[in-house]
Amino acid sequence: MERALVFVLAGWSGFFVMAVELLSGRILAPNFGSGIYVWGGIITVFMVALAIGYLLGGRFSVHRPSLRRLALLLIASAVVSLPVIIVGDALLDRIFDAIHDPRYGSLLSVTLLFFLPVVLCGMISPYSVRLLVHEYELSGHFAGLLYFISTFGSAAGTLLTSFYLVLAFEIREIVGGLVAVSVALGAIALLLTGSRRAARA
Amino acid sequence: MLRVRDVVCCMCGLALGLASNIGRAEQIVHTERSLYRNIIVYDESGMRCMKFSRAATAGRQSCKLLKAPDRLVFHYTQMMMGALLLEPVPQRVLILGLGGGTLPSAFASLPSTTTVDVVEIDPAVNRVAQRYFGFNPGGKIRVHEEDGRVFVKRASRNGVRYDIVLLDAFDQEYIPEHLLTREFLAEVKGLLGDRGVLAANTFSNSRLYDHESVTYQAVFGDFFNLRSDNRVILTRVGGLPTREALERNAAAVLPRLSPMGVDLQWVMSLLTTERDWRADARVLTDQYSPSNLLNVQ
Numbered sequence: 001m002e003r004a005l006v007f008v009l010a011g012w013s014g015f016f017v018m019a020v021e022l023l024s025g026r027i028l029a030p031n032f033g034s035g036i037y038v039w040g041g042i043i044t045v046f047m048v049a050l051a052i053g054y055l056l057g058g059r060f061s062v063h064r065p066s067l068r069r070l071a072l073l074l075i076a077s078a079v080v081s082l083p084v085i086i087v088g089d090a091l092l093d094r095i096f097d098a099i100h101d102p103r104y105g106s107l108l109s110v111t112l113l114f115f116l117p118v119v120l121c122g123m124i125s126p127y128s129v130r131l132l133v134h135e136y137e138l139s140g141h142f143a144g145l146l147y148f149i150s151t152f153g154s155a156a157g158t159l160l161t162s163f164y165l166v167l168a169f170e171i172r173e174i175v176g177g178l179v180a181v182s183v184a185l186g187a188i189a190l191l192l193t194g195s196r197r198a199a200r201a
Numbered sequence: 202m203l204r205v206r207d208v209v210c211c212m213c214g215l216a217l218g219l220a221s222n223i224g225r226a227e228q229i230v231h232t233e234r235s236l237y238r239n240i241i242v243y244d245e246s247g248m249r250c251m252k253f254s255r256a257a258t259a260g261r262q263s264c265k266l267l268k269a270p271d272r273l274v275f276h277y278t279q280m281m282m283g284a285l286l287l288e289p290v291p292q293r294v295l296i297l298g299l300g301g302g303t304l305p306s307a308f309a310s311l312p313s314t315t316t317v318d319v320v321e322i323d324p325a326v327n328r329v330a331q332r333y334f335g336f337n338p339g340g341k342i343r344v345h346e347e348d349g350r351v352f353v354k355r356a357s358r359n360g361v362r363y364d365i366v367l368l369d370a371f372d373q374e375y376i377p378e379h380l381l382t383r384e385f386l387a388e389v390k391g392l393l394g395d396r397g398v399l400a401a402n403t404f405s406n407s408r409l410y411d412h413e414s415v416t417y418q419a420v421f422g423d424f425f426n427l428r429s430d431n432r433v434i435l436t437r438v439g440g441l442p443t444r445e446a447l448e449r450n451a452a453a454v455l456p457r458l459s460p461m462g463v464d465l466q467w468v469m470s471l472l473t474t475e476r477d478w479r480a481d482a483r484v485l486t487d488q489y490s491p492s493n494l495l496n497v498q
Contacts, residue, residue, distance in 0.1 A: 029379035030487045033348025035322060036236050097358065102351050167495075170488035 014153030032106035041107040053122015061130035071189035077120035078182035235325030263301030272462035280433035284400040291364035297349040298370035302336030368401040386420040411482035427471040
């Protein structure tokens with residue numbers, strides 16, 4: 001049961017990151033265009049943020065790892081994405097006025113809006129591995145399974161967003177929906193761990 | 202060295218051209234893969250043409266008659282020159298999308314014009330236009346190699362104004378989606394003075410047609426909807442001119458446009474404000490702009 005939840009949270013986190021990455025290109029285009037440099041900046045920032053997330057997530061998993069904390073990570077990553085919807089356009093306009101080279105304007109914008117959420121999402125994978133592995137012979141098996149599910153989630157997030165979601169919804173509606181699903185999944189995990197803890201006590 | 206390379210290019214291009222277009226007298230002069238697209242320059246029945254993809258035979262971007270390079274050979278360029286029916290003596294002109302440089306050169310040749318700003322995202326297109334199409338910036342013409350949206354936004358912040366803005370950045374294979382939204386058109390409108398004129402060359406003939414129409418309508422109100430092979434939208438800030446004013450302007454610009462081969466009577470005959478689209482289509486915005494998906498449906 002706990003394992004299944006870990007897989008669900010990690011898979012969703014993969015979906016979330018790629019959906020947001022695709023939409024970030026759309027969010028930046030009105031101010032910085034859609035040239036190759038915009039995508040270069042986006043991919044760079046997302047990769048660096050994920051790298052740092054993996055590092056921090058691994059460290060964070062050493063002391064008293066729990067599904068509860070994993071759920072809180074997912075909720076936190078969703079909450080810190082909210083500025084994308086709330087202050088996104090105003091912030092991008094100010095950066096457009098301050099920085100005239102669209103390369104550095106877009107790089108700074110991606111960093112301010114997306115770095116923190118993606119770091120938190122990156123923390124989820126190594127943290128999940130720690131929760132899944134109980135005997136070290138199976139560590140590779142579970143790590144592989146986790147990569148499979150979270151990367152598959154990323155693929156699904158990319159395809160659904162670019163093929164279907166943008167045809168039906170506004171960008172802020174999609175980001176709002178992604179945030180809502182993250183919070184809902186995190187809350188379900190918290191409730192389940194809470195009830196199990198109560199049952200044990 | 203350059204020449205040797207060009208000859209080699211020409212020869213392999215020719216071979217490829219023959220292989221893929223048996224029976225058509227299309228001679229490939231130059232091919233180039235840029236950051237954004239494949240550019241193919243070819244000669245066909247006395248014309249030098251540029252297109253952006255091998256597959257699209259109808260995707261001809263720009264052509265010049267080799268013997269009369271000042272003549273506008275395409276219906277759509279003639280329709281775009283129709284902007285002069287709404288503003289016969291423009292001074293400052295902005296063009297998004299360079300192609301072979303035909304439209305910039307045509308507008309720069311008008312005596313009233315002082316400045317033609319051209320925005321082209323792809324440096325390779327600018328290079329090819331100069332090397333193979335005799336495009337010659339400098340003087341009145343300035344080319345800005347950057348994203349059209351960024352240029353427009355920056356110019357409007359700086360209080361720059363134009364008498365005519367031409368949008369020519371689309372082809373039927375790909376639409377830059379951030380250049381077809383209500384917010385972008387509002388920024389363009391901000392660049393136009395009280396009586397500024399917009400001419401947009403668009404390709405939509407699918408579901409996108411309805412969305413595009415209501416989006417232009419939302420920002421500019423009524424517009425002339427010129428339909429031939431392409432679709433050209435012509436409109437003016439502060440309302441369209443009367444038929445009499447159009448006739449007067451036509452008479453005024455005729456001596457300039459006839460030598461370019463523009464059939465003004467034909468362009469005049471296309472000026473209709475009839476709404477042949479679904480008014481309940483969703484307006485395209487920065488939040489909702491799946492233009493390329495809508496264009497294939």
